[in-house]
Each structure stands twice: as structure tokens, then as C-alpha cells.
Amino acid sequence: MSLPLEAGTEACAGPEKGEISADLVRKADEIVRQYPASKRSAVLPLLHLWQEQFGYLGPRGVEWISQKLDLQEIQVLELVTFYPWFRQRPYGRFHFRVCRTLPCALGGAGKTFAALEKLMGVKGDPHHGALVSEDGRFSLEYAECLASCGTAPVILCNDDFHEKVDEARAAELVAACK
Numbered sequence: 001m002s003l004p005l006e007a008g009t010e011a012c013a014g015p016e017k018g019e020i021s022a023d024l025v026r027k028a029d030e031i032v033r034q035y036p037a038s039k040r041s042a043v044l045p046l047l048h049l050w051q052e053q054f055g056y057l058g059p060r061g062v063e064w065i066s067q068k069l070d071l072q073e074i075q076v077l078e079l080v081t082f083y084p085w086f087r088q089r090p091y092g093r094f095h096f097r098v099c100r101t102l103p104c105a106l107g108g109a110g111k112t113f114a115a116l117e118k119l120m121g122v123k124g125d126p127h128h129g130a131l132v133s134e135d136g137r138f139s140l141e142y143a144e145c146l147a148s149c150g151t152a153p154v155i156l157c158n159d160d161f162h163e164k165v166d167e168a169r170a171a172e173l174v175a176a177c178k
């Protein structure tokens with residue numbers, strides 16, 4: 001049975017487009033071979049692999065991974081919805097995460113977030129998922145503690161970590177996104 005990802009809601013972007021390349025299949029098979037005792041243990045690495053390839057985990061990814069590991073789709077979907085790292089719709093090419101946990105909140109994370117919203121031209125309720133710019137260049141969301149509370153406010157831009165990001169530093173980081 002095929003499960004829609006929150007079909008009809010904003011979170012559902014529909015099936016991921018693009019071919020499932022031979023390279024993707026080879027990498028997935030390699031991962032699965034690393035778990036000879038139980039191939040279902042390969043589910044998290046396969047979710048990361050799919051998201052790296054297609055940018056998010058939609059119904060096609062859930063179906064493909066569940067078939068590969070002999071799991072039910074709901075067993076894959078529940079991981080996609082549980083871990084904030086996994087996305088159910090495409091984000092921007094430059095994805096910013098701003099820590100909002102108490103030390104960063106006290107250190108000015110709200111001001112940094114507001115500055116980024118303005119610089120990226122994104123709008124919406126940031127407490128309900130990432131805000132994505134119309135041209136698909138930027139996306140912005142809050143994150144919980146990024147484990148550097150002494151250097152608040154802290155943000156991630158894609159996989160790059162930045163500390164003490166005030167409004168001026170936020171402007172520099174956005175300008176550097178080419």
C-alpha cells in the first residue's frame with residue numbers, strides 16, 4: 001500500500017522527480033551489505049542517501065526504501081517524520097538553521113532570525129516548518145541546541161557551523177551564498 005506524506009497539506013510536495021540512478025542503487029546495496037544480521041538496520045543511512053540525492057524524502061523515497069529493506073512504508077515514514085533532519089518537501093539551495101534553545105534565545109537568536117528572514121525575503125510562521133524563498137535559493141528554520149551554547153547565537157548554513165551570529169554577521173553569511 002502506498003502512503004501519502006500528509007497528502008493535501010503544505011508538507012506534502014508529491015513524489016520526488018528524477019531517475020533512480022545505477023550509482024544510487026549501487027551505493028544503497030553497499031550500505032545494505034554492511035548490515036548482514038538485519039538489513040532493516042540500514043534504514044537511516046538509506047534515508048540520508050535518498051535525501052542527499054533528491055533533496056527531500058517524499059512518497060517515492062519512502063516506497064523505494066521500504067521495498068529495499070522489506071519494511072512496511074509506515075515503518076520508514078515514522079522515521080522521516082520523527083527526525084527533524086529529514087525533509088518532506090524541497091528546501092532552498094542554502095538552508096539556514098538558527099538555534100532557538102534558551103542560551104541562544106538569550107543571546108539574540110530571535111534578532112538573528114528576523115534579520116535572516118528579511119535578507120532572504122521569506123515569510124510565514126517559523127514554528128511550523130522551514131520558510132522557503134520563492135526562487136528556491138534560501139530556506140530558514142529554527143533548530144534546537146546545536147551544542148555550542150557558550151558562543152550563542154549559533155546557526156548552521158547547510159553543513160557549515162557559525163558562532164556568535166549577530167545581525168551584521170548574518171548579512172555577511174547571506175551575501176556569501178553564491
Ligand code: FES
Nearest residue numbers: 099104146148149
Ligand atoms: S542553546 Fe544554542 S547551541 Fe546550545
